[in-house]
Amino acid sequence: MNRPVLAVFPHPDDESFGKAGALALHAQEGTPITLICATSGQMGRRMGNPFFANRETLPLIREKELKDACEAIGIHDLRMWRLLDKTLQFEDPEELADRIFQVILEIRPFRIYTYYPEHGVHPDHDALAEATIRAASRLPLNERPEIYGSAFSKNCMEVLGPPDIIIDVSSVLDKKMAAIRAHRSQSEVMTKKIDEELAANAARKDEILASQMKEQFWTYRWPEELVTRR
Amino acid sequence: MQPINKADVQEKLNQLVNQDVYIHLETTTGSYACLQGEKAVSVCAYIRNGKVNYQRGQITGSGPYRVGLKMQDGWVYAEGLTDFEVMDGEKLLLAGHDDQGQLGIALQISPEPFKNDSGRE
Numbered sequence: 424m425n426r427p428v429l430a431v432f433p434h435p436d437d438e439s440f441g442k443a444g445a446l447a448l449h450a451q452e453g454t455p456i457t458l459i460c461a462t463s464g465q466m467g468r469r470m471g472n473p474f475f476a477n478r479e480t481l482p483l484i485r486e487k488e489l490k491d492a493c494e495a496i497g498i499h500d501l502r503m504w505r506l507l508d509k510t511l512q513f514e515d516p517e518e519l520a521d522r523i524f525q526v527i528l529e530i531r532p533f534r535i536y537t538y539y540p541e542h543g544v545h546p547d548h549d550a551l552a553e554a555t556i557r558a559a560s561r562l563p564l565n566e567r568p569e570i571y572g573s574a575f576s577k578n579c580m581e582v583l584g585p586p587d588i589i590i591d592v593s594s595v596l597d598k599k600m601a602a603i604r605a606h607r608s609q610s611e612v613m614t615k616k617i618d619e620e621l622a623a624n625a626a627r628k629d630e631i632l633a634s635q636m637k638e639q640f641w642t643y644r645w646p647e648e649l650v651t652r653r
Numbered sequence: 654m655q656p657i658n659k660a661d662v663q664e665k666l667n668q669l670v671n672q673d674v675y676i677h678l679e680t681t682t683g684s685y686a687c688l689q690g691e692k693a694v695s696v697c698a699y700i701r702n703g704k705v706n707y708q709r710g711q712i713t714g715s716g717p718y719r720v721g722l723k724m725q726d727g728w729v730y731a732e733g734l735t736d737f738e739v740m741d742g743e744k745l746l747l748a749g750h751d752d753q754g755q756l757g758i759a760l761q762i763s764p765e766p767f768k769n770d771s772g773r774e
Binding site: 463465466468469470471472473474477478479482505506507509544545546575577611612 | 654677679681683684685687688697699701736738740744746748750753754755756757759761767768769770
């Protein structure tokens with residue numbers, strides 16, 4: 424059996440936007456995927472378009488959407504922590520790292536998908552990414568899983584350079600779009616636009632969906648590696 | 654939720670007066686607002702389960718609406734409210750949504766604390 428991959432994200436839908444394709448490719452190859460989702464996205468601003476959720480019904484709706492997205496991608500091991508949205512940054516980072524480390528020891532992933540620390544834009548993205556790095560760093564350098572970080576801060580290209588990993592996910596585009604659509608409360612704002620464009624220009628489908636066919640990641644550089652290179 | 658009916662909201666505000674209640678008060682631009690333009694910033698504030706006791710609660714305006722709660726030592730104020738719901742017969746949920754259904758403000762009042770997670774598997 425293939426060694427598993429681990430995905431560590433704070434909100435339902437983080438695993439889908441910009442990442443569902445890469446994860447679906449793993450599932451297709453028979454690689455087991457474990458997903459840690461740390462919050463229930465309770466404080467999301469999007470409620471569907473037109474809105475069908477409210478602040479109190481949103482968490483349960485988003486948990487259901489997440490389960491459906493996991494189904495579409497092929498994730499069979501979902502760990503929901505249900506911490507409160509936006510508060511990860513205020514938790515003890517060692518405690519967050521402990522929980523992630525337990526999962527790393529349990530499944531021994533060869534790769535972890537998370538955000539790139541300081542380039543995840545949302546404070547929860549950065550806090551959980553840092554805790555993930557902290558957890559993986561407890562292993563000796565040669566035993567650590569590689570980290571595929573997602574970055575979309577304004578200055579990510581400037582600071583990190585271009586992404587070193589670009590994955591063509593066109594072969595699993597249907598699964599990816601199904602995962603994104605499963606997160607209906609969060610994705611309708613975007614999918615409505617896509618659907619309108621597709622309805623108007625069915626022949627230009629590839630062009631309209633072009634941005635969804637590639638996913639990009641930055642391999643995390645461990646401080647120890649950077650030191651030895653210099 | 655449905656578009657605010659001023660009389661219904663006022664009635665609920667009156668019912669919750671002069672007792673300890675829990676409020677959820679929130680406003681947000683969304684965490685990605687900072688990506689829009691050079692000097693844009695993301696702004697968000699929320700208080701979940703602040704315990705207050707108000708002597709007067711009033712809804713004003715003709716849509717979007719404002720709500721003010723007058724307390725012994727101060728005020729709670731919310732502006733830009735468009736929709737409401739009475740949940741479980743006792744909780745008053747008020748929110749302001751933009752034309753894409755995105756929440757910009759919420760004021761919720763309940764005799765019991767609001768839950769912090771779905772509490773279910």
